[in-house]
Amino acid sequence: ETIDLKDPSLLATKAFIAGKWEDAEGSATFEVRNPATGRVLAQVPQMGAAETRRAIEAANAAWGAWRAQPAKARAAVLRKWYDLMLANADDLAAIMTAEQGKPLAEAKGEIQYAASFLEWFGEEAKRVYGDTIPSPTADKRLVVVKEPVGVCAAITPWNFPAAMITRKVGPALAAGCPIVVKPAEATPLSALALAVLAERAGVPAGVLSVVTGDPKAIGAEMTSNALVRKLSFTGSTGVGRLLMSQCAATVKKLSLELGGNAPFIVFDDADLDAAVAGAIASKYRNSGQTCVCANRFYVHEKVYDAFAAKLQAAVEQQLKVGRGTEPGVTQGPLINEAALLKVETHIADAVSKGARVAIGGKRHALGHNFFEPTILTGVTSAMQIAKEETFGPVAPLFKFAGDDEVVRLANDTEFGLAAYFYSRDIGRVWRVAEALEYGMVGINTGLISNEVAPFGGVKQSGLGREGSHYGIDEYVVVKYLCMGI
Ligand code: ADP
Numbered sequence: 001e002t003i004d005l006k007d008p009s010l011l012a013t014k015a016f017i018a019g020k021w022e023d024a025e026g027s028a029t030f031e032v033r034n035p036a037t038g039r040v041l042a043q044v045p046q047m048g049a050a051e052t053r054r055a056i057e058a059a060n061a062a063w064g065a066w067r068a069q070p071a072k073a074r075a076a077v078l079r080k081w082y083d084l085m086l087a088n089a090d091d092l093a094a095i096m097t098a099e100q101g102k103p104l105a106e107a108k109g110e111i112q113y114a115a116s117f118l119e120w121f122g123e124e125a126k127r128v129y130g131d132t133i134p135s136p137t138a139d140k141r142l143v144v145v146k147e148p149v150g151v152c153a154a155i156t157p158w159n160f161p162a163a164m165i166t167r168k169v170g171p172a173l174a175a176g177c178p179i180v181v182k183p184a185e186a187t188p189l190s191a192l193a194l195a196v197l198a199e200r201a202g203v204p205a206g207v208l209s210v211v212t213g214d215p216k217a218i219g220a221e222m223t224s225n226a227l228v229r230k231l232s233f234t235g236s237t238g239v240g241r242l243l244m245s246q247c248a249a250t251v252k253k254l255s256l257e258l259g260g261n262a263p264f265i266v267f268d269d270a271d272l273d274a275a276v277a278g279a280i281a282s283k284y285r286n287s288g289q290t291c292v293c294a295n296r297f298y299v300h301e302k303v304y305d306a307f308a309a310k311l312q313a314a315v316e317q318q319l320k321v322g323r324g325t326e327p328g329v330t331q332g333p334l335i336n337e338a339a340l341l342k343v344e345t346h347i348a349d350a351v352s353k354g355a356r357v358a359i360g361g362k363r364h365a366l367g368h369n370f371f372e373p374t375i376l377t378g379v380t381s382a383m384q385i386a387k388e389e390t391f392g393p394v395a396p397l398f399k400f401a402g403d404d405e406v407v408r409l410a411n412d413t414e415f416g417l418a419a420y421f422y423s424r425d426i427g428r429v430w431r432v433a434e435a436l437e438y439g440m441v442g443i444n445t446g447l448i449s450n451e452v453a454p455f456g457g458v459k460q461s462g463l464g465r466e467g468s469h470y471g472i473d474e475y476v477v478v479k480y481l482c483m484g485i
Helices: 049-068 071-087 089-100 104-125 163-175 188-201 215-224 237-248 272-288 304-318 337-352 403-411 426-435 471-475
Strands: 015-017 020-022 029-033 040-045 131-133 140-148 151-155 179-182 208-210 228-234 253-257 262-266 294-300 356-359 374-379 394-400 418-422 440-443 476-484
Touching: 015 049, 015 188, 040 188, 049 140, 049 151, 049 179, 049 208, 049 215, 071 089, 071 104, 071 163, 071 188, 089 104, 089 188, 104 163, 104 471, 151 163, 151 215, 163 179, 163 188, 163 228, 163 471, 179 215, 188 208, 215 228, 215 237, 228 237, 228 471, 237 253, 262 272, 262 403, 272 294, 272 304, 272 394, 272 418, 294 304, 294 403, 304 356, 304 374, 304 394, 337 356, 337 374, 337 394, 394 403, 403 426, 426 440, 471 476
Parallel strands: 151 179, 151 228, 179 208, 228 253, 262 294, 262 418, 294 394, 374 394, 418 440
Antiparallel strands: 015 020, 015 208, 029 040, 131 140, 140 476, 356 374
């Protein structure tokens, strides 16, 4: 299957190592498929430990010259890369929709969001300030400087094939670090297209490499190689735990952005129409495949039926399932068969324990990986869907009566990424915002992500923050200089 591009050279199908476009040793490849059609889009190199090691060694060799450039010069490269992303946004979106499935408009939105991290961190590069500390004794002067941590490695997921890369590469390059990226197997083409533009923007050879292929082999090399000082991972909690343990042997600095199980609470004083709009945006964006998607809707008993009816009407009127390239489509396919099976399992489990399917509930007539947007009512804590992230277009509606009760239910999970709630009572807004054990809380909104705000979780949703001025801290180390005078 071909992807129609204005600039066909953006469709790179070799990996990018040390400034060269390369095949795997032995020329092994793997297939990239369109989840909306099942057809093969491209073959990309199936690389492993040896190629990863070369990329890491090249990064280490390139580090000195890159960190020696003034921040302003690194910022100029990031700005150029940002400009190139925007200039090529249509092609980048077309590549993303082809391999990931999200609607074109959403893909284009992601390209802009992804590019914004390059712009933002280029600007922040100039503001990696240190400190002077008043000395407790007269004979010393104390100074703190911040330095790039060193060679970084990044492992990224398929749900945001561009933004999860720039959110790591942007601050790494800004701080003066080289980085080796392993994109998800499902979406390497977006990553490679970004590398094409990085090369054009003047990112020096070795400062950015993109290695495609075997996750276990590449991950094992990234986590065991002592030259790698930092690993940044976005993906499932299970893989995050594994990578964290693998990094223990060489004590790497870590950023982990893992799973969520976001509660979305609708209090009885909420603006219901606003809550419905927020629910649609938070739940069904990317067909429910984001780690900050609302996963559990807690609706106050007084407004439960009204909210359920309004949400159902909105789903019926506003959501259209189809290929992402078709105009008006809001719901693309899920990424693969495993994703469909998980959604089906959660629905079947809920229904077997008494939940009712208000709308949807099954695979879509379009076939392939398409699933109907679904609402479940009468959902309880005993159901699987209350505990696990569904990562699909299913809105389960739980009923609650009291503030303390709902906060307890919302916090009753090992995850702590995003939470949302709707209320107009200012006292309740503060109390609930403070009581929710989450890294991010959306209050009267279902959309919270942008490049200037700190994205990240607590508990088993991860470590560290991405985006914002905090995001660059993950790529620097503090050095203390103590001067006797
Ligand atoms: P998902 O379930 O959303 O695919 P994963 O955590 O499996 O989430 O995938 C996120 C990223 O982690 C992908 O790039 C994937 O290839 C990678 N990955 C999966 N397993 C491993 C592993 N054992 N070691 C290193 N990377 C892995």
